Amino acid sequence: MYANGKVALVTGAAQGIGRAMVEELLNKGAALAMVDQNRIAGEQCKASLDEKFGSNRTLFIQCDVTDQEQLRDAFQRTVKHFGRLDILVNNAGVNNEKDWEKTIEVNLISVIRGTYIGLELMNKKNGGQGGVIINISSLAGLTPAAYQPVYSASKHGVIGFTRSIAAMASIGNYGVRVNTVCPAFVDTPLLESIDKEENMGEYFQYKDNIKDMMKLFGILDPSLIAQGLVRLIEDETANGAVMKITTSRGIHFEEFSAQQRTKV
Ligand SMILES: NC(=O)C1=CN([C@@H]2O[C@H](COP(=O)(O)OP(=O)(O)OC[C@H]3O[C@@H](n4cnc5c(N)ncnc54)[C@H](O)[C@@H]3O)[C@@H](O)[C@H]2O)C=CC1
Numbered sequence: 001m002y003a004n005g006k007v008a009l010v011t012g013a014a015q016g017i018g019r020a021m022v023e024e025l026l027n028k029g030a031a032l033a034m035v036d037q038n039r040i041a042g043e044q045c046k047a048s049l050d051e052k053f054g055s056n057r058t059l060f061i062q063c064d065v066t067d068q069e070q071l072r073d074a075f076q077r078t079v080k081h082f083g084r085l086d087i088l089v090n091n092a093g094v095n096n097e098k099d100w101e102k103t104i105e106v107n108l109i110s111v112i113r114g115t116y117i118g119l120e121l122m123n124k125k126n127g128g129q130g131g132v133i134i135n136i137s138s139l140a141g142l143t144p145a146a147y148q149p150v151y152s153a154s155k156h157g158v159i160g161f162t163r164s165i166a167a168m169a170s171i172g173n174y175g176v177r178v179n180t181v182c183p184a185f186v187d188t189p190l191l192e193s194i195d196k197e198e199n200m201g202e203y204f205q206y207k208d209n210i211k212d213m214m215k216l217f218g219i220l221d222p223s224l225i226a227q228g229l230v231r232l233i234e235d236e237t238a239n240g241a242v243m244k245i246t247t248s249r250g251i252h253f254e255e256f257s258a259q260q261r262t263k264v
């Protein structure tokens with residue numbers, strides 16, 4: 001699918017990776033809803049993008065993705081405003097080991113809920129027109145992360161859910177592809193959470209170990225993650241794919257053994 005002329009909804013769109021994805025989708029000719037709980041950052045982001053792309057290409061919707069009613073309303077407003085939905089990016093995420101239940105709510109439960117609402121609207125079996133869903137995980141969803149155990153668990157969950165629902169979408173002929181992106185460290189405000197005790201909790205004492213990892217592996221520019229997103233949107237064969245993005249190897253894919261590919 002080409003993004004040109006399509007309608008997208010991106011969560012966590014006001015800054016960081018979400019904002020970079022919004023800009024890339026606008027460059028490719030899409031219109032989109034920018035969903036974020038941060039009204040000030042969201043409105044500033046829209047105002048700045050309006051200067052380049054015009055005000056009718058984006059709609060900012062303030063929404064806490066963990067609030068079921070707000071999330072459903074954001075989808076309804078998007079379809080009402082633009083007339084359809086073709087591309088969904090469940091990107092909003094947090095790093096909070098102290099309030100770890102919140103991390104599961106934002107990073108995993110809201111991604112699952114968003115995927116189900118997106119499928120209700122796009123599934124050809126429900127009268128939808130098909131589409132593509134991309135759920136943002138992390139390399140910490142494929143490896144242990146000693147100082148971020150719940151963040152890592154939430155991102156492992158995103159990969160397991162995405163691969164499973166992608167298999168179901170294929171079996172059920174939904175006409176919707178579902179894929180995930182797993183970046184290494186990316187230069188966004190999320191990295192600042194490592195310096196905050198209120199985010200790191202008991203792992204705060206290890207913040208320098210994480211900073212050493214960042215020095216060792218390097219930090220990606222958000223624009224590369226946006227390029228990976230577009231590749232998954234355009235590649236009609238990609239379903240259940242786990243895209244990894246690192247400084248050493250750029251955009252590449254996790255390869256699973258035959259056993260790991262077996263559907264149960
Ligand atoms: N920055 C990094 O190094 C990496 C980030 N990721 C993932 O990429 C995604 C985006 O992260 P970044 O752009 O780095 O983070 P960020 O903190 O820069 O931006 C996240 C955005 O999500 C919004 N958000 C947070 N909770 C929300 C909620 N409950 N409802 C609505 N909006 C909410 C924030 O207001 C913010 O605008 C996250 O899922 C993150 O886990 C994955 C790998 C690496």
Ligand SMILES: CCCCC/C=C\C=C\C(=O)C/C=C\C/C=C\CCCC(=O)O
Pocket residue numbers: 095137138139140145148151183184185186190191193194210213217246247248
């Ligand atoms: C693992 C620390 C997470 C700190 C939370 C803040 C930001 C989140 C970042 C990520 O999601 C990145 C996750 C993992 C990076 C881990 C290893 C990088 C290895 C890179 C490589 O192999 O090249």
